[in-house]
Amino acid sequence: MDPLPTHIPNWWDKPAPVTIPDGYADFVEQFRTLQDAMTAAAPDAEQTRTASRLVAELIEVLKQSETDEWSQLSGRLPVPGRGQTLIPVVHINSETEHESRGTVRFGRQFLGGNGAAHGGAIPLMFDDAFGRFANAHGRAIARTANLHIDYRSVTPIDTDLTVTLRFDREEGRKRYVTGEIRDGDRLCVEASGLFIVLKPGAA
Numbered sequence: 001m002d003p004l005p006t007h008i009p010n011w012w013d014k015p016a017p018v019t020i021p022d023g024y025a026d027f028v029e030q031f032r033t034l035q036d037a038m039t040a041a042a043p044d045a046e047q048t049r050t051a052s053r054l055v056a057e058l059i060e061v062l063k064q065s066e067t068d069e070w071s072q073l074s075g076r077l078p079v080p081g082r083g084q085t086l087i088p089v090v091h092i093n094s095e096t097e098h099e100s101r102g103t104v105r106f107g108r109q110f111l112g113g114n115g116a117a118h119g120g121a122i123p124l125m126f127d128d129a130f131g132r133f134a135n136a137h138g139r140a141i142a143r144t145a146n147l148h149i150d151y152r153s154v155t156p157i158d159t160d161l162t163v164t165l166r167f168d169r170e171e172g173r174k175r176y177v178t179g180e181i182r183d184g185d186r187l188c189v190e191a192s193g194l195f196i197v198l199k200p201g202a203a
């Protein structure tokens with residue numbers, strides 16, 4: 001099951017973008033590769049000047065279509081990662097309303113040190129993955145109230161890791177979700193989150 005079903009809600013009833021230009025999803029992927037390459041590089045002075053000039057050109061091109069959050073494309077695409085280039089992409093392999101299974105690969109940009117993923121990249125991934133899952137399957141919009149992460153063992157970068165998310169229970173407006181990351185059989189991370197369904201009219 002990849003890409004995701006196109007059930008990303010239209011947040012707060014604002015108009016969703018309807019036209020995704022050809023090549024935009026590939027551009028997003030390239031942008032992630034750029035961030036990995038930037039992190040992995042040790043350019044000399046000339047390479048730094050060249051890279052800086054090219055990035056300045058890129059910024060100029062993108063600024064030509066700068067728009068408000070309701071019209072931007074990043075974060076709103078019906079593909080894994082939603083076109084959000086900050087967040088590690090979780091690819092879903094199977095999903096029911098109770099459980100979601102997939103993979104994640106923390107690229108070089110998410111390096112904390114000594115081959116391990118940055119401790120802040122992991123809750124970022126879970127907030128987004130839990131947020132999508134807690135709001136999927138026709139459920140009303142809920143926001144993260146809390147997020148708890150236990151780092152059980154080192155999470156390596158540049159490795160395909162398995163991600164499991166579980167919708168544990170719902171008590172009134174409260175939704176409890178749990179999850180884990182494994183490298184093969186080895187447990188790397190356990191996570192849990194509380195999502196609260198917004199009060200009617202809340203934004």
Ligand SMILES: CCCCC/C=C\C/C=C\C/C=C\C/C=C\CCCC(=O)SCCNC(=O)CCNC(=O)[C@H](O)C(C)(C)COP(=O)(O)OP(=O)(O)OC[C@H]1O[C@@H](n2cnc3c(N)ncnc32)[C@H](O)[C@@H]1OP(=O)(O)O
Pocket residue numbers: 008009011127128131132135141142143144145146173174194196197198199202
């Ligand atoms: C940036 C917003 C984005 C939101 C988008 C959400 C969904 C969109 C759908 C799909 C999108 C696709 C992909 C997902 C992508 C991203 C999702 C990321 C989700 C986020 O990243 S979202 C940003 C971070 N998030 C916040 O920015 C929340 C700030 N905050 C608040 O907006 C309020 O705080 C709120 C609404 C949480 C509750 O406020 P409220 O007024 O509605 O409810 P109230 O306070 O009455 O609490 C009711 C009962 O929950 C208990 N309770 C409350 N808070 C608790 C806590 N922390 N721990 C333990 N219990 C707690 C109370 O004790 C009471 O319990 P009881 O009823 O038993 O007394």
